[in-house]
Amino acid sequence: MSQVSAQPHAHPRRRQPRIQVGDRLLTHLFIWPTLILLIVMNVFPLFYSLYLSFTEYSGIGDTPPDWVGIENYEEILSNTGHPDKRDGNRYWHNFAVTGRYAVMSVGLQLVVGFSLAMLLKEKFRGNGLVTTLILIPMMLAPAVVGIFWKLIFDPSKGIFSYMMYTSNPRDHAWLADPELALWAIVIVDVWMWSPFVMLLCLAGLRAIPDYLYEAAAIDRASAWFQFRRITLPRVAPLLLIALLFRTIEAFKTFDLVAELTFGNPGGDTTEVIALRLYREAFPPQFNTGESSAAAYIILILVIALSNLYIRALGRLRED
Amino acid sequence: MSDFFNDTIVDTFRDLGIPPFWVFFFLAFWTLAGITTTPVTFRSKRYNAYLGSVLGAPSGFAVGLLFLFCFGYWSDVSDFLWTNIGKPITPDLLRHMPFLGLLLGLGLSGAIAYTALIGAWMSIPARKPASTGPSANRPNLPTDYSVRVDKVTVRWQVTRVFRATASFAVAFLVLIPVIWMGMTAFKSQADAVASPPKLTFTPNLEGFVSQFWDHRDVKGEELEELRANEDDLSWQDKIMLDKEMTTTRTSDFALHLRNSLIIASTSTLLSVGFGLLAAYAFSRFNVPGEDDLLFFILSTRMLPPVVVTIPIFLMYRRIGLYDTHIGMIILYTAFNLSLSVWLLKGFIDEIPREYEEAALVDGYTRLQAFLRIVVPQAMTGIATTVVFCFIFAWNEYAFAIMLTSGDARTAPPSLPSKIGVGTTEWAAIAFGSLVFLIPVVIVTFALRQHLLRGVTFGAIRRG
Known part of the structure; x- marks a missing residue:
């Protein structure tokens, strides 16, 4: 296939197409469909919600958006709430939950993923199979994973309690326990995404040339010294990418939490910011103006992180 | 013992x-x-x-x-x-x-x-x-020298x-x-919710039938009648008869699975199509502000779905795209475009320019060169991109739950709808999840060489 197409026919078709398309026109023709779609579906909505974030507006009401300036932002950041709301206006609480969740899950993922990569870096028979098997959780749908872990965490029917406790598993309902629920979500997230970190680290570890270790061994460098001075610096760029990517994703987490606890138990101990937004912006709350403002606060955070991420990716490309 | x-x-x-x-x-x-x-x-x-x-x-x-x-x-x-x-x-x-x-x-x-x-x-x-090398079983041969001493x-x-x-x-x-999910899918409802969890069970298709068909309890005379005519019943009814139930019609889940298939595949085709054009342009032509544009394209991928959906929801409701297939297809196409542009650009960059240049000298137009030389050469890359886009659209949950309610609802948000209606039918949910997982697992194996490339947007070539 490739050979045929690599060598064009000696006598290409005589009849040239009637319209000769120049390279410059072609560039525009090729790029604009993509750009238009992205502008319509991403840029325009973002500007629209920027406008909405300065207004008092409800998605279901007939009243047009009412300009209120930065009142929404003030309200969110000053942590004062409408007295008539369910639990006040505790956005800071949601930010704190999200931050705690991000630190816990990303930290554990890096540790577990890196250890897995260290375990799998030497080739052995069946290495490819094991690596692929371990990668399966990463490709699953978060929603499906969430639903299923709900059964696994179930105190009487699930296997988690039976694996973790020696007696009377009915007492240990992780998802209903305000103190453990966040850890339960972290466990699922770590189960799902450590393979991603492992995949990146494995690429880094396999790319380290053997002669570095040989030279170090000849110089009688200890295993720890070799790890610290050869392995870590070589894997560091990939670890950075994993860290940034997972942090961005952690701030966006929605499906997993929505399926596992939906913010409960104990009121809202696991209500991450994306879930709070969903509750504010969609039925029955329909608090469009204020949720747009909150959305913009996350957006700024995520965009800052994505900047770093894309830069790190770019640096890796150049090498 | x-x-x-x-x-x-x-x-x-x-x-x-x-x-x-x-x-x-x-x-x-x-x-x-x-x-x-x-x-x-x-x-x-x-x-x-x-x-x-x-x-x-x-x-x-x-x-x-x-x-x-x-x-x-x-x-x-x-x-x-x-x-x-x-x-x-x-x-x-x-x-x-x-x-x-x-x-x-x-x-x-x-x-x-x-x-x-x-x-x-x-x-x-x-x-x-x-030795660890090829001479491992032949002690008289020298050790493979590529093996570290x-x-x-x-x-x-x-x-x-x-x-x-x-x-x-x-x-x-x-x-x-x-x-565990695979096992639960083939358990009966009683086995699935047994406490303590059962490791051994008789596999049956109860989960499958109750996920794909709506069913109701039958009692008394009707039950007797069904039992009497058991041979005439359809196979799914026969299975449900043991549970004293009968199927009424195909469930919503089957419909939603079909929606998933339609939306995911159409949006994949579109995003790979547009992405291929854009990737070719970025790879071969002098695009003014190329780096900035690529940066912009990738950054759209990083946006939190909930943030984007709030305005899109209002937009869609106004122009009547809420809960329609077309609306979801457009959304997923835009969502996957960044991935497809970046991945495909990486693959096209690897094809030597000389092939096209030779073709151009021989009288091909740019468009012909693109269609007859670059596209066939990039086939592996295109296939990889298609699969990645498909998986992302197939797995997507946040957009689907916020922008669909009935007609165009896809399978992921529809799975848990079995929870909360009476008793949770875990066997059915497990079967639904399994049906959903199987393509993903197959794809993971098929794509293992390209997985790293896919998840890093083509930045890292080889694992």
């Missing part, structure tokens, strides 16, 4: 605070490690490898027991950790935390296991270094085999939830 195992060993360790699962797991693991590592050590001494296996099993089992005892002895430490996990760390808590104990327990068990299993054998001098010793070989065993054990642990 099994009674002895259950009563004596498992109960002993249960008293020490180790759940039965881990007793089984570690005993099996260390026994396996014994079986796999001993032949390697004995081979270098030219003993019979089978002798090694025979010796390996009991010695590995013994190490396993030792390991568990060391763990169990410090079970109060682990108990402490489990009960206090998630609580804020206060100075008071720190004072009571027996760190030293934990370290001692881990260190001691590790050291004993190491000495027993590897340390002693390590000291046996190998007469001839066994320090990796042909017995110690390294044992470590390598131990690593392999440990990796398989880890893979098993990781896959337990998936295996």
Whole structure:
């Protein structure tokens, strides 16, 4: 296939197409469909919600958006709430939950993923199979994973309690326990995404040339010294990418939490910011103006992180 | 034998605070490690490898027991950790935390296991270094020189085999939830919610039928009538008859699965099509502000779905795209475009420009060169991109739950709708999940060479 197409026919078709398309026109023709779609579906909505974030507006009401300036932002950041709301206006609480969740899950993922990569870096028979098997959780749908872990965490029917406790598993309902629920979500997230970190680290570890270790061994460098001075610096760029990517994703987490606890138990101990937004912006709350403002606060955070991420990716490309 | 195992060993360790699962797991693991590592050590001494296996099993089992005892002895430490996990760390808590104990327990068990299993054998001098390369089974050939000198010793070989065993054990642990899901899918409803969870059961298709067909209870005369005419019933009715139920019509889930298929595949085709054009332009032409544009395209991917959906929801409702296939297709196409542009650009960059230039000299137009030379050459890349886009659209949940309600709802948000309506039909949910997972698992295997590339947007080529 490739050979045929690599060598064009000696006598290409005589009849040239009637319209000769120049390279410059072609560039525009090729790029604009993509750009238009992205502008319509991403840029325009973002500007629209920027406008909405300065207004008092409800998605279901007939009243047009009412300009209120930065009142929404003030309200969110000053942590004062409408007295008539369910639990006040505790956005800071949601930010704190999200931050705690991000630190816990990303930290554990890096540790577990890196250890897995260290375990799998030497080739052995069946290495490819094991690596692929371990990668399966990463490709699953978060929603499906969430639903299923709900059964696994179930105190009487699930296997988690039976694996973790020696007696009377009915007492240990992780998802209903305000103190453990966040850890339960972290466990699922770590189960799902450590393979991603492992995949990146494995690429880094396999790319380290053997002669570095040989030279170090000849110089009688200890295993720890070799790890610290050869392995870590070589894997560091990939670890950075994993860290940034997972942090961005952690701030966006929605499906997993929505399926596992939906913010409960104990009121809202696991209500991450994306879930709070969903509750504010969609039925029955329909608090469009204020949720747009909150959305913009996350957006700024995520965009800052994505900047770093894309830069790190770019640096890796150049090498 | 099994009674002895259950009563004596498992109960002993249960008293020490180790759940039965881990007793089984570690005993099996260390026994396996014994079986796999001993032949390697004995081979270098030219003993019979089978002798090694025979010796390996009991010695590995013994190490396993030792390991568990060391763990169990410090079970109060682990108990402490489990009960206090998630609580804020206060100075008071720190004072009571027996760190030293934990370290001692881990260190001691590790050291004993190491000495027993590897340390002693390590000291046996190998007469001839066994090689890891192609000459491994032919001792007269020289060692493959590409193998590192320090990796042909017995110690390294044992470590390598131990690593392999440990990796398989880890893979098993990781896959337990998936295996459990597969098992639950074929359980009956009663078995699926049994407490304690059942490991052995008679597989049946109850989960499948109750996920894909709506069903209702039948009682009294109607039940008798159905039983009398059992031979005339459709096969799904026959299955449900054992549960004293009958199917009424195809369930919403089947419909939503079809929606998923339509939306995911159409949006994949569109995004790969547009992405291919844009990627070619970025790769071959001088696009003004190329880096900025690429940066912009990728950054759209990073936006949190909830943030984007708020305005899109309002937009869609106004122009009547809410809960329609077209609306979801457009959204997913835009969502996947960044991935497809970046991935495809990486693949097209790898095709030498000379092919096209030769074609252009021979009288092809740019468009012909693109269609007849670049596209066939990039076929692997296109296939990879198609699969990645499809998987992302297939798995997507946040957009779907916010922008659809009925007609165009896809499968992921529809799965849990079985929860909360009466009793949760876990077998049905497990079957639905399984149907949803199977394509993903197949694809993971098919794509394993390109996985890294896909998840890093083409930045890293090879794993």
